[in-house]
Amino acid sequence: MERHIMHENAPPVLRRDEGAVAILTLNRPASRNSLSTGMLAALQAALDEVAADRDIRAVVLAAEGPAFSAGHDLKEVTAHRADADGGAAFFAGIMAACGTVMQAVVALPQPVVAAVQGIATAAGCQLAASCDLVVASTTAKFCTPGVDIGLFCSTPGVALARAVPRKSAMEMLLLGEMIPAGEAQRMGLVNRVMPPEAVLPTALALAQQIASRSAVAVQLGKRGFNAQQAMPLAEAYAAAGAVMVENLLAEDAAEGIGAFVAKRRPEWQHR
Incomplete structure (x- = not known):
């Protein structure tokens, strides 16, 4: 299109x-x-x-x-x-x-x-x-x-x-x-x-x-990566850690980790 x-x-x-x-x-x-x-x-x-x-x-x-x-x-x-x-x-x-x-x-x-x-x-x-x-x-x-x-x-x-x-x-x-x-x-x-x-x-x-990846993971990752670049080391780790927590709470993280443990392909919902 x-x-x-x-x-x-x-x-x-x-x-x-x-x-x-x-x-x-x-x-x-x-x-x-x-x-x-x-x-x-x-x-x-x-x-x-x-x-x-x-x-x-x-x-x-x-x-x-x-x-x-x-x-x-x-x-x-x-x-x-x-x-x-x-x-x-x-x-x-x-x-x-x-x-x-x-x-x-x-x-x-x-x-x-x-x-x-x-x-x-x-x-x-x-x-x-x-x-x-x-x-x-x-x-x-x-x-x-x-x-x-x-x-x-x-x-x-x-x-x-x-x-x-x-x-x-x-x-x-x-x-x-x-x-x-x-x-x-x-x-x-x-x-x-x-x-x-x-x-x-x-x-x-x-x-x-x-x-082909989880949109929520990629978008959180891009935003977090760009944000931490301008921060001192300790602040960068704190900010990146908060992004990781937000990402871990997403449905796609639960699906992806579950799929890895079960040795199957994940089915992303992009949320």
């Missing part, structure tokens, strides 16, 4: 469901899937729709064309320099909207697997880094090139700092160089590197594997 998130001749984001997996596809290949105000609004709408859909247990985020996303639409940004305030209000608005979308990816109850078939630069790299898993093409490259145009990639740095070691993040941010998929995998930004034709099928297979 395919649903268009925005009712226009060329929807910025497409949705297609494969069982319990929603495939969201950025659909502005001519502009290299830049994160314009329209694209951000469409992606936010798509994420909100998926978050409320109890039948969806995992998400694949893909893109049409040779680029996953080239980041912010610099033509749109430049046009607003003619505003009375020099673009200040627009710049603040677009940064806020982009930050909200990135946080929505992280906060989405369902895990998100990025299928990166081409370049992911600046805020496009930020989007990939915000996903829970990343499958990249052998031809994909990642970059935060803001320093090349006098604009340090500060907001992409937020996602990078949470995805890769500090030195790797700073190298990308300070040098602005293209990072091949293999190197991105070594630094921890990418989980798997595949031939171009295998990127989307691999991302879908991973999402389907996730979707």
Whole structure:
């Protein structure tokens, strides 16, 4: 089933469901899937729709064309320099909207697997880094090139700092160089590197594997993992322990443990 998130001749984001997996596809290949105000609004709408859909247990985020996303639409940004305030209000608005979308990816109850078939630069790299898993093409490259145009990639740095070691993040941010998929995998930004034709099928297979598990366990786990990352060690263990208790009290935990003891396959109720 395919649903268009925005009712226009060329929807910025497409949705297609494969069982319990929603495939969201950025659909502005001519502009290299830049994160314009329209694209951000469409992606936010798509994420909100998926978050409320109890039948969806995992998400694949893909893109049409040779680029996953080239980041912010610099033509749109430049046009607003003619505003009375020099673009200040627009710049603040677009940064806020982009930050909200990135946080929505992280906060989405369902895990998100990025299928990166081409370049992911600046805020496009930020989007990939915000996903829970990343499958990249052998031809994909990642970059935060803001320093090349006098604009340090500060907001992409937020996602990078949470995805890769500090030195790797700073190298990308300070040098602005293209990072091949293999190197991105070594630094921890990418989980798997595949031939171009295998990127989307691999991302879908991973999402389907996730979707085959108990939704309550996976969703509690994602939320708890993200929450504890920002905590000191003792607080992190306390928070994770509380998540474990909540999970143990769920019906699916009783079913899963019972099935393991009885040596049978569990039957998830997703509650």
